[in-house]
Amino acid sequence: MADIDARSVARFVEDTAHAAMPHRLYTLIFPMDRPNGKVLLGMKKRGFGQGKLNGFGGKVEPSESVEQGAIRELAEESGLRATRVENCGLLLFYFEDNPVAMEVHVFMAHEYSGKPAETEEMRPEWFDIDNMPFSQMWADDKCWWPLARNGRSFVGRFWFKADQVTITRQALTPVDSLDFARNARNIS
Ligand SMILES: CNc1ncnc2c1ncn2[C@@H]1O[C@H](COP(=O)(O)OP(=O)(O)OP(=O)(O)O)[C@@H](O)[C@H]1O
Numbered sequence: 001m002a003d004i005d006a007r008s009v010a011r012f013v014e015d016t017a018h019a020a021m022p023h024r025l026y027t028l029i030f031p032m033d034r035p036n037g038k039v040l041l042g043m044k045k046r047g048f049g050q051g052k053l054n055g056f057g058g059k060v061e062p063s064e065s066v067e068q069g070a071i072r073e074l075a076e077e078s079g080l081r082a083t084r085v086e087n088c089g090l091l092l093f094y095f096e097d098n099p100v101a102m103e104v105h106v107f108m109a110h111e112y113s114g115k116p117a118e119t120e121e122m123r124p125e126w127f128d129i130d131n132m133p134f135s136q137m138w139a140d141d142k143c144w145w146p147l148a149r150n151g152r153s154f155v156g157r158f159w160f161k162a163d164q165v166t167i168t169r170q171a172l173t174p175v176d177s178l179d180f181a182r183n184a185r186n187i188s
Pocket of ligand 1: 104140
């Protein structure tokens with residue numbers, strides 16, 4: 001399975017047992033409009049998380065860094081071309097029925113060009129950063145969004161039931177730096 005990564009950075013923040021799990025790398029990126037207090041979310045129209053509002057993102061390709069992957073997914077799913085992005089978080093998700101951990105690298109896009117456009121995968125819409133539609137988002141989002149919104153970096157770990165709704169355990173820590181995560185990359 002080429003897209004399961006041996007160079008996951010999760011081992012920096014996990015205990016030995018979890019670090020031994022295979023990890024699949026993902027990105028999640030939020031275009032920010034700080035002057036107007038807005039963030040662009042997308043209604044996921046298909047696939048994993050269908051029917052939920054979320055940032056943009058997806059699987060990291062073997063040939064790219066996580067930052068390149070975030071920029072590519074944003075362009076593919078929203079039409080925006082990001083020119084300044086910031087890595088703001090690392091999220092690890094463990095689902096009780098899945099032996100593969102999800103390692104999600106979270107970014108904010110501070111500068112970008114183009115206008116948001118609906119794509120086959122996402123319907124973009126601006127939301128108030130202080131009035132997020134958490135009831136329509138993944139259950140973990142309301143836990144870490146306040147840190148992201150305030151410009152804090154974070155590492156979060158969430159254990160989900162197979163229903164993809166219930167969180168049975170969580171650990172969320174603000175961190176000074178995510179430099180250790182910069183070189184995360186899939187191997188081909
Ligand atoms: C469990 N709690 C969660 N909380 C917040 N965000 C979550 C999430 N779980 C997954 N996500 C995000 O959902 C996208 C899935 O990506 P996904 O559609 O599977 O990837 P990709 O676009 O490559 O799909 P295709 O293979 O082309 O269909 C990706 O941004 C990933 O970070």
